[in-house]
Amino acid sequence: MTPDDARAPDTEPAGIQILPLRGAPEAQPGADLAAMALEAAATSAVSLRAGDILVVTQKVVSKAEGLLIDLKTIEPSDIALRYAQQWGRDPRQVEVVLRESARIVRMDRGLIIAQTRHGFVCANAGVDASNVPGEDVVCLLPRDPDGSAARLRAELARRTGLELAVIISDSFGRPWRQGIVNVALGVAGMAPLADYRGQPDDFGRVMNSSVLAVADEIASAAELATGKVDRTPFVVVRGYPYQRADGSGAQILMRSADDLFR
Amino acid sequence: MTPDDARAPDTEPAGIQILPLRGAPEAQPGADLAAMALEAAATSAVSLRAGDILVVTQKVVSKAEGLLIDLKTIEPSDIALRYAQQWGRDPRQVEVVLRESARIVRMDRGLIIAQTRHGFVCANAGVDASNVPGEDVVCLLPRDPDGSAARLRAELARRTGLELAVIISDSFGRPWRQGIVNVALGVAGMAPLADYRGQPDDFGRVMNSSVLAVADEIASAAELATGKVDRTPFVVVRGYPYQRADGSGAQILMRSADDLFR
Numbered sequence: 001m002t003p004d005d006a007r008a009p010d011t012e013p014a015g016i017q018i019l020p021l022r023g024a025p026e027a028q029p030g031a032d033l034a035a036m037a038l039e040a041a042a043t044s045a046v047s048l049r050a051g052d053i054l055v056v057t058q059k060v061v062s063k064a065e066g067l068l069i070d071l072k073t074i075e076p077s078d079i080a081l082r083y084a085q086q087w088g089r090d091p092r093q094v095e096v097v098l099r100e101s102a103r104i105v106r107m108d109r110g111l112i113i114a115q116t117r118h119g120f121v122c123a124n125a126g127v128d129a130s131n132v133p134g135e136d137v138v139c140l141l142p143r144d145p146d147g148s149a150a151r152l153r154a155e156l157a158r159r160t161g162l163e164l165a166v167i168i169s170d171s172f173g174r175p176w177r178q179g180i181v182n183v184a185l186g187v188a189g190m191a192p193l194a195d196y197r198g199q200p201d202d203f204g205r206v207m208n209s210s211v212l213a214v215a216d217e218i219a220s221a222a223e224l225a226t227g228k229v230d231r232t233p234f235v236v237v238r239g240y241p242y243q244r245a246d247g248s249g250a251q252i253l254m255r256s257a258d259d260l261f262r
Numbered sequence: 263m264t265p266d267d268a269r270a271p272d273t274e275p276a277g278i279q280i281l282p283l284r285g286a287p288e289a290q291p292g293a294d295l296a297a298m299a300l301e302a303a304a305t306s307a308v309s310l311r312a313g314d315i316l317v318v319t320q321k322v323v324s325k326a327e328g329l330l331i332d333l334k335t336i337e338p339s340d341i342a343l344r345y346a347q348q349w350g351r352d353p354r355q356v357e358v359v360l361r362e363s364a365r366i367v368r369m370d371r372g373l374i375i376a377q378t379r380h381g382f383v384c385a386n387a388g389v390d391a392s393n394v395p396g397e398d399v400v401c402l403l404p405r406d407p408d409g410s411a412a413r414l415r416a417e418l419a420r421r422t423g424l425e426l427a428v429i430i431s432d433s434f435g436r437p438w439r440q441g442i443v444n445v446a447l448g449v450a451g452m453a454p455l456a457d458y459r460g461q462p463d464d465f466g467r468v469m470n471s472s473v474l475a476v477a478d479e480i481a482s483a484a485e486l487a488t489g490k491v492d493r494t495p496f497v498v499v500r501g502y503p504y505q506r507a508d509g510s511g512a513q514i515l516m517r518s519a520d521d522l523f524r
Contacts, residue, residue: 012281012307015498016487019277026464045274121438130472131463171474175437176383178515179455179475181482183439193441201393202288202493210392212433213441214486220443221483224476224502225278231464236277240486253440 145186407448
C-alpha cells in the first residue's frame, strides 16, 4: 500500500450516506420507538448527528401503535364475502381493507386498489399480512403518520438534544411501472417537496415543472439499505441538505382532485 | 478532540454512499460520456470501484446522442396548432411531443401525458426545454436507453477494467402523488427488480407482493445528490449489493397492458 492509497479513504468525499440501524427487536404495542432507534444506532455504531434524517418503516410504527387486527374478530360483510369467494381471498381480510378505504379505485382479479382515509392510494388500503406475528393477524397504516413522525422527532430531540428530521416510509405500487418503491407516509422536520420553480436553469431560463418529491426519494434511498427480509426498521440518511420545516408533513404529497393522471 | 472523537470517522460504517461527480462540462453531440464521467470523478476526488453504480441523467445522454431539436425546423400539424392555441403553448413543441408519442394517455389543460415509443408514460413524452442551449431547442429521450447504458458500461469497463452498473435516470410525475421523482430509463449490469417473492418473512411466511423496483430507488437516491440547478449529470452510488445481470434492462420496469392501475 502506497501513502497515496492509505490516504484515499480520508480524502474521498462522504457524499450522502444511507446507514442501516441493525438489531432492533420486534416492536410490541406501546413500544418506545425513540428508545428502539437509539439502541439500534448504538448497536450499529452510528452516532446520530444534527441534520440526520431518521427513516422508519410504517410496519414498526403501526406495531408500536397497536394497529394489529386479529382477523378472528372480524365479521365480513356481504360484498367482502362475495369478492373473497370469487378470487380465493380471505373474506375477513377483504373486510378490513374495505373498512380502511375511503374510496375504491380498482377492484378486480382479487386485488383492491383503494384510497385510504388519509388520502393515500395503494394496494389493499395499506392492510398488510407480511412481517406480522400470527397467522390471522393483519397490520393497518398509522392513523396519523405525520403526527407519529412529529412525536418521534420530538422525543428524539428531547433525549439527544439533536434536531433531526423523521420520515415514516412504506412500499407502494405505481401505475405504469413494475415493482414497488418506498414513499413517505409521514414527515416531520423537513419540507417533503423541493420546489425549484422560478429558479433559473443552467442557461438562465426559469424552470416550470420542477417540484421534486424529495421525501419520497429519501424513503426510496433508505429502502436500499434495509432489504425486505432483514429486520431493519430504522435507517439514517446523512448529508442531504433538506429544507427545515416544522409545520409541514407528508399530507402535501397527496394530489388533489385536479390530478390529470387520475 | 479526544482520541475517541478522532477515531469515530473510521469506526462508523460507511453504509451506502451517494457521491455526486462535479465539474462536468456541457455535453456536445458526439461527446464521450465515459471520458466525461471519468474526468468528473477525478475532479471530485472519487475513485471508481468495482460494484459502483454510475447514475447518469437522461439529459446528458440525449445531448451526447445529438437528440436536440431546433423548433424552427418543425411544421406543426392541425391538432398541434389547435391545442397549442387553446392553452397558450408553443405549437411546434406540441408537435414534437405528438411525434414522440405512441399513445396519448391524457391531453387537457395544456398538458400532455403520453406513452413514448419505448413504453414510458410521462409528461410531454419526455420532450423537455429545460437545461438545453438555445431558446427554440427541445431535448428528446434517448432512442434506446438500455442500449445507451450498456454502451457506457462497456466503455467504462474497457478504460478502467472495472465492472460497474449504469443507470440512466429521468424525473417523472406520478399519479396520486405530488412532485416528480427520478426513475430509471435505462439499466445495464444489474437486475432492475429485486424479487423477494418466495422468501420467508421474519415470521417464516412467504411474501407475495414484494418485487422492489430497486433501479428506480437508486435513480431517486442519486437525484438527492444532484440538485436540479447544479450541473451534476453523474452520480456514483456505492455499497448497494445489487444483483449482477448482463442481459437485463429498464424495459422490464414497464407494466404490460394488464396494469390494474391503468
